[in-house]
Amino acid sequence: MIKLLALDMDGTLLNSQKQLTQPQIEAIHKAIEMGVKLVLCTGRMLPGVKPYFDQLGLDAENEYVIVNNGCSTHQTSDWKLIDWAELSPDEIRYLATFIPESEMQLTLFDEEHYYVLEDEPNEHSRTDAHLVFVEPTILSMENATNQSRHLFQAMYVGTKEATDAFESNYADLLRKDFDAVRSQDVLLEILPTGTNKASALKKLAEHLGILPEEIMAMGDANNDIEMLEFAGLSIAMGNASELVQSLADDVTDSNDCDGVAKAIYKHILQQ
Structure with a gap:
């Protein structure tokens, strides 16, 4: 039953x-x-x-x-x-190290906010945020790592082509420390392990x-x-x-x- x-x-x-x-x-x-x-x-x-x-x-x-x-x-x-479950400050710093090597943005989420880490939201970040009825907000690394908020998960967001390349280059490495899942063409989601x-x-x-x-x-x-x-x-x-x-x-x-x-x-x- x-x-x-x-x-x-x-x-x-x-x-x-x-x-x-x-x-x-x-x-x-x-x-x-x-x-x-x-x-x-x-x-x-x-x-x-x-x-x-x-x-x-x-x-x-x-x-x-x-x-x-x-x-x-x-x-x-x-x-x-x-x-x-939430990401630690050290984990957020580590995730940010992949950004300079790619065309992706790193986004983070607490209970009410859709954050873009230290960057102006791109077209795909804005579209994704609007689907959940919020506006994307720029978040500094300092504020992302001061433990004043629960940051549950992260997403790398970009074009389909950029996300394909990012997943091919880095997903296996990221999966050593996180759960990573490609649920949409334009994003790769990063979750605390397990x-x-x-x-x-x-x-x-x-x-x-x-x-x-x-x-x-x-x-x-x-x-x-x-x-x-x-x-x-x-x-x-x-x-x-x-x-x-x-x-x-x-x-x-x-x-x-x-x-x-x-x-x-x-x-x-x-x-």
Whole structure:
């Protein structure tokens, strides 16, 4: 019996226009009425989640969201940060050493801010920040390393060509000290080692007394792979890559055809 539904957002719950459709909302409500707990698990930062959570129209008491690709978990009643992993000052300094050798920008995230380290935001940083309803802010190295804020994760952001070259040149080296994942063409995400959506979901499930086999997870991208492997029932979107689809227990319709709702009706509501 499924007790927890872990949902990625972009490419999964949201359609290509970054919209949450009514069929998706209705199916989620029906699952919750059966006692299933919903946990949004996303690479987005918190400001990019709150408007969609409000649109879902759920009772915020005792609900949770996992954001920043597993770096931070919030309870939705007051959006309090209840669990997190963060980059150390030394790790931030090290990540910055790769910038002069590339055409990329280094971005960093706390609970509310999308920071660009010591540089004017480029086109791709601005576009990515606007997707989560914030403006990018320039952050000095001094302020990034003074430990006055939690900086959960970093991203190298640039053109697709620059990101391809950066990943080819440096990803293997970075993966010796961090978890690195290419979730979009124009960015490479850098997480504290051992941190991903699955690590955060595992901690939350243990807190809630829910077993992995009682979890259904849905996603479409490389940053969903660990979560799909952790869950007892894994569902890939029809728009997911061949790799993600090959790892899942089932493949539903695409995010533009309400694939989440169809999977809920099939596997949870059994209709």
